[in-house]
Amino acid sequence: ILNVEQSPQSLHVQEGDSTNFTCSFPSSNFYALHWYRWETAKSPEALFVMTLNGDEKKKGRISATLNTKEGYSYLYIKGSQPEDSATYLCAFIQGAQKLVFGQGTRLTINP
Amino acid sequence: DGGITQSPKYLFRKEGQNVTLSCEQNLNHDAMYWYRQDPGQGLRLIYYSQIVNDFQKGDIAEGYSVSREKKESFPLTVTSAQKNPTAFYLCASRPGRRNTEAFFGQGTRLTVV
Numbered sequence: 001i002l003n004v005e006q007s008p009q010s011l012h013v014q015e016g017d018s019t020n021f022t023c024s025f026p027s028s029n030f031y032a033l034h035w036y037r038w039e040t041a042k043s044p045e046a047l048f049v050m051t052l053n054g055d056e057k058k059k060g061r062i063s064a065t066l067n068t069k070e071g072y073s074y075l076y077i078k079g080s081q082p083e084d085s086a087t088y089l090c091a092f093i094q095g096a097q098k099l100v101f102g103q104g105t106r107l108t109i110n111p
Numbered sequence: 112d113g114g115i116t117q118s119p120k121y122l123f124r125k126e127g128q129n130v131t132l133s134c135e136q137n138l139n140h141d142a143m144y145w146y147r148q149d150p151g152q153g154l155r156l157i158y159y160s161q162i163v164n165d166f167q168k169g170d171i172a173e174g175y176s177v178s179r180e181k182k183e184s185f186p187l188t189v190t191s192a193q194k195n196p197t198a199f200y201l202c203a204s205r206p207g208r209r210n211t212e213a214f215f216g217q218g219t220r221l222t223v224v
Contacts (some may be wrong), residue, residue: 006153017182032209032210036212042215044215046213046214087160091213097159098159098169099156100156100169100170100204
């Protein structure tokens with residue numbers, strides 16, 4: 001079983017504050033690392049797909065970094081807004097097509 | 112419109128009955144996946160398929176079976192051997208190339224009484 005660990009499991013942040021959370025994954029036989037946002041009553045939607053060590057991706061106020069050698073990725077949200085409230089999932093692909101998810105970080109933005 | 116369709120959205124079954132959950136995609140994706148979510152937990156991989164007529168067990172395959180006879184379809188059967196079948200089930204697909212993300216259906220909530 002591939003272990004993909006996310007921390008923290010939940011997070012409460014004041015509107016306007018910046019925050020970040022972590023995804024750790026096996027560093028051997030790396031293929032790709034995904035980040036998804038999952039809002040209540042919706043399906044998960046992809047934020048980033050990262051494939052190279054040192055990758056940095058950005059979409060608006062959200063960015064992510066990747067370190068495949070040590071097996072971790074960070075997701076950053078700058079200036080949190082209420083609409084950022086969601087569960088953020090990371091998923092790891094090792095080797096072929098097996099896509100394994102972490103337990104997620106549930107983010108709540110307090111107005 | 113391209114997408115992934117799961118049906119039904121809600122499903123009730125009596126204990127001891129097999130039940131099949133449908134997942135259809137018209138995105139021409141090679142890889143398809145089935146996940147299960149329980150309250151307070153993340154997505155756990157049940158089965159996945161890379162190509163037609165081929166599939167692999169995920170981390171919690173016991174009590175489940177799948178088939179991949181067509182590229183667009185990946186049905187999941189929850190058998191009577193699955194001890195705790197009540198859960199939320201999500202189907203996903205992706206093209207299969209390294210830099211591609213997964214797309215998800217709306218999910219099926221199965222309740223076994």
